[in-house]
Amino acid sequence: MSAEKRRKSRVQGGWASPSPKDVPNKQKPTEKKSSNHTPQLLVSHHDENSPSLHRGKTPLPVGPAWLGKNIDQLAAKTKFTFEEPEEEIKLKPADLVIVKPGVYDISTEPSGLSRHVLRYFPQFVELSQSESIFAALYDEIPWKQRYDIHNGVKAIQPRLTQWYSELPYTYSGLTVEANTSEWPKPLKELKQQLAEVTGIEFNSLAANLYRDGHDSIGWHSDDEPIMGKTPTIASLSFGDERVFELRKKPYPLQSGEQDYTYSQVIRLTLGSGSLLIMEGWTQTDWQHRVPKEYHDRGPRINVTFRVARPTLD
Numbered sequence: 363m364s365a366e367k368r369r370k371s372r373v374q375g376g377w378a379s380p381s382p383k384d385v386p387n388k389q390k391p392t393e394k395k396s397s398n399h400t401p402q403l404l405v406s407h408h409d410e411n412s413p414s415l416h417r418g419k420t421p422l423p424v425g426p427a428w429l430g431k432n433i434d435q436l437a438a439k440t441k442f443t444f445e446e447p448e449e450e451i452k453l454k455p456a457d458l459v460i461v462k463p464g465v466y467d468i469s470t471e472p473s474g475l476s477r478h479v480l481r482y483f484p485q486f487v488e489l490s491q492s493e494s495i496f497a498a499l500y501d502e503i504p505w506k507q508r509y510d511i512h513n514g515v516k517a518i519q520p521r522l523t524q525w526y527s528e529l530p531y532t533y534s535g536l537t538v539e540a541n542t543s544e545w546p547k548p549l550k551e552l553k554q555q556l557a558e559v560t561g562i563e564f565n566s567l568a569a570n571l572y573r574d575g576h577d578s579i580g581w582h583s584d585d586e587p588i589m590g591k592t593p594t595i596a597s598l599s600f601g602d603e604r605v606f607e608l609r610k611k612p613y614p615l616q617s618g619e620q621d622y623t624y625s626q627v628i629r630l631t632l633g634s635g636s637l638l639i640m641e642g643w644t645q646t647d648w649q650h651r652v653p654k655e656y657h658d659r660g661p662r663i664n665v666t667f668r669v670a671r672p673t674l675d
């Protein structure tokens with residue numbers, strides 16, 4: 363394509379300046395070009411003082427025919443003001459799904475100062491061993507039905523739990539007493555294996571038994587003061603697989619409330635023998651949950667190893 367043809371096709375509608383060839387030199391400004399070519403609008407410049415590059419020359423085709431004869435008038439009347447849109451346009455980021463083993467930095471701010479890291483090992487414990495660990499934990503952990511308190515209202519927890527630690531543990535308005543009873547053997551062994559791979563001597567453990575798909579744990583962060591600001595939490599799952607979700611905490615609204623509508627969500631399916639480690643500021647800046655599921659799910663046991671220390675206050 364010649365440069366001239368390219369120019370013409372780029373400027374459909376005739377908004378572009380004409381090429382020098384299109385402008386015959388000897389026409390007066392108000393004269394209509396007699397031509398059999400595609401009709402082009404010719405503009406007459408009424409105000410002789412108006413600064414126009416083309417004053418005294420042939421008027422230029424500056425707009426499509428529907429603009430009418432008097433484009434200058436139109437331009438004088440029309441006042442364009444660019445205003446900020448009333449509401450900011452927000453998009454919810456697409457959910458992220460983690461399926462492969464690895465180390466995932468889920469920090470969403472570029473500062474790099476506060477890291478939020480997930481480590482995922484789908485087969486930390488091999489399958490045959492996971493089955494026997496599930497059976498032993500199911501039988502040996504003295505599972506308890508506990509209650510949450512939400513806005514002063516007591517609600518039965520949709521799962522059974524147990525806590526092993528020299529320290530009491532407070533969450534969702536409920537304090538679970540310290541429990542210094544001996545850890546079931548599989549828990550001691552897992553604690554040892556975790557110490558070998560992470561270098562961390564975990565000293566506390568929260569256990570959950572999800573009896574079926576209707577059992578769940580709601581959105582929360584494991585941010586109890588006894589675990590410090592940047593706890594490393596090692597979560598092992600046995601039994602049926604369940605979806606585990608994380609969502610980024612938004613900046614609080616002026617009212618102090620939080621609107622999670624546009625939060626980033628990260629989803630993993632935690633199968634039997636899987637290990638998920640949450641590190642860094644994940645508990646400060648993200649929440650997590652295991653939602654209810656509406657299809658058949660068998661029982662699942664999740665144990666989270668933590669380091670708890672007495673707080674100064």
Ligand SMILES: O=C(O)CCC(=O)C(=O)O
Pocket residue numbers: 568570579584597599606632650651652664666
């Ligand atoms: O069951 C799970 O995978 C998560 C349990 C949990 O978040 C907790 O015990 O704090």
Ligand SMILES: [Fe+2]
Pocket residue numbers: 582583584650
């Ligand atoms: Fe948790």
